[in-house]
Amino acid sequence: MLLAVGTALFLLLHATPGGPIVALAGEFADADTVADIERRFGLDRPLHVQYLKFLAGLARGDLGESWFYGEPVLQVLQDRLPATLILVVPSLLLAAGIGVPLGILAARSRRRGLGIMLAALLAFAVPSFWLGHLLRMAFSVEVQWFPVQGMTDARSAADGLRQWLDIARHAVLPVATLTLHQLAYTVLLTRSAIEVERRQPYFMTALAKGNGRRRAEYRHALPNGSPTIVTLFANRVGWFLAGAVLVEVVFAWPGFGQLADAAIRNRDFPLVIGIVLAVTCVTLLANLVADIVYMAIDPRILPHRGARA
């Protein structure tokens, strides 16, 4: 999988017009400088030689050096990972934690469901960068609760708990922006999954056995509907990270998203490949986690729990 992604990417990048010259040498690079830079990164070698070298590196787990930063790609990625996790993990948890109950609620009654569904569809349709600007106009400009940009306050060098509070304060709007989209998706997803389950005979049976409606939904319908929800939620993670690129640029958040944006602009090929491979790994990992989660929650996979249903 990684090999296929890596190869496709390598070819795509080398077909992209332009190189890293201006990012490195500035706008006045002469022929010598251009040749120097191409030699330094092996860009003067035939494409197949470059490709073999790339493959050899990949086999050793060596992604090479970022052309722009002059540091190992892995190092650059590691440095940025925490910033992105600070946005992504809370967003995913919030989306799941709020989205699933809302989805169940939407499945319960048609009247209330319609309102939730419309709101979710609307939120799903709004581009995240625009939503980011909107939230900022409301919460950073009109009422000045949260900062406009960045991960920390440029004027203070806080450490310890203060630093974390500073980061938290800066993270509120980007996390909210990022969450809303995934949240809307989760609501839509959960509603349709639960709706299917509610029509199953076992649901009626559960109600007839004297279970309350809430208990029937959470104990019976949700576990049965969850494989669909978990699968599609995990599949979305790739999309979610792509959304993070825009949100990070809008809020000047120094994570993977901004890194990807700059790496493409600067034609920093090793870094672009590193980022995409990292995202590929995360997506694969998310699907793996989804598979493990099935085992824990799907009554049909674990028979002794299924017997209770």
Added chain:
Amino acid sequence: MTRYQRSVRAALSTAAALSLLAGAARAQEALAVVGIVADPGHFNPAITTGSHVHTVADSMFNGLVALDEDLQPVPDLATGWEVSEDGRTVTFTLAEANWHDGIPFTAEDVKFTFEQVLFEHHSRTKAGLGSVVESIETPDPRTVVFKLSAPHPALLRRLDVTEAPILPRHQWQDVADIPAATLPPIGTGPFRFESYDKDAQVVLVKNEDYFKDGLPYLDRLVFRVIKDAATQLIAYQQGEIDFISLEAKDVEAVESAGDSTILRATSGPGGGNCIMTVSFNLEREATGDPRVRRAFARAIDRERINEQVLFGQGKVAAAPFSSAIGWAHADGVLAGLSHDPEAARALLAEAGHDGGLTLDMVHFPTFNRYAEIMKQDLAAAGIELVSRPLDREATIDAIFKQRDFDTNLISYCNGVDPEIGIKRMYISSNIGPIPFSNAAAYRNDRVDALFAEAAAVEDTGARGRIYREVQKILAEDLPYFWLVETVRTAAHKASFEGFRPWTGQFAEEAKPVD
């Protein structure tokens, strides 16, 4: 109060408490936060001309000379200089300064930097001075002597911190691959390096040991990376940053808020005195025809571009060379190309395109507004302009490598001397895959000869006469069309003063207003 209301209240007061706790700033420090649009990546200003590096790094280094507001050389690391009678020997007396690591700065640092770094890796200085400087001698630690192959009047203007920053020899002399090395920046400049968070911020602190007594005034200078221009503007308006480069369209809004000082300068780190210039691909049939180029020029209303794109902040180009280089600028030489759609139509018909003509124009997406107006103007004269916005690298590739364009739009920064930023556009030896060089593929032996002649004449008046002759020829041949001279606008909070936007060392004299 419902449960819902209570929880919202609780959330809000938590947020407010967080703000208070986290907002505890350094109270007494003189600190300025500067918004920048690109991550510098590294801090070695001697190996690149890129403005993303110079904007930050120049504050940590010095050149031999600095440039004043009129772009005239004034002392920096060199406290004085003397040019010999024949113009071929320039002797600099050096200041007593220390590097940020405490080691004294000497003439050997200057020699090393020029010979091993600038002439090898700083493309503008390498092209401009590499062949002019025959040798650099260091008779004593406080004296540097440049021996030139011919008098070079532009020399002093090419030695400021952007063109020729001086590096410490003791840090770099044993480095095998200088452009690939990432070493912590050690300079002589007003600010020392403190920290760098990629894509977030660079923090510099006051150099207490700076060789210019009393400077700098700021204790701390923070460069905050904010790539999105709209975000940067809001951050400025909300007081999160103190200094911002402004787009022309935002000047009025910032100015009318009343809490800012607007700065206008024709130059800045990474280049200056820029002219928005259309290049015609002379190798293509349609644009190879001078009548078509003339028609194109006369169809365009440059006044309107200045009004609607630059909001009146720039000015219509009166000559191929920037008016900021007054002694070389041939004022009025483009007067014959005033806006006249009728004349444009007639010229097109004469060239056999009375049925209309379609031309494409390659440009950066940031120039979309220019393209829109040009499209309208050209349509009125019977030329359909197809705009092809491409990102920076793809633009360079299309124009200078593939030569896949009819016309293109580039901001050519003229620099402080025609030798530096102008010659590159016109001399025939620059035809080829060199970014931002002779995009038109213009070849005129007379022009080549005149540029060579001007480079070797010492007297400014005489050089000016030669350059004015060049511009007459250019206005006639029209390989390019010069639209508007742009101005760099920046703003800082009125609580500061002393920023100097025309130089790389823009914060050396900046300070809070008492």
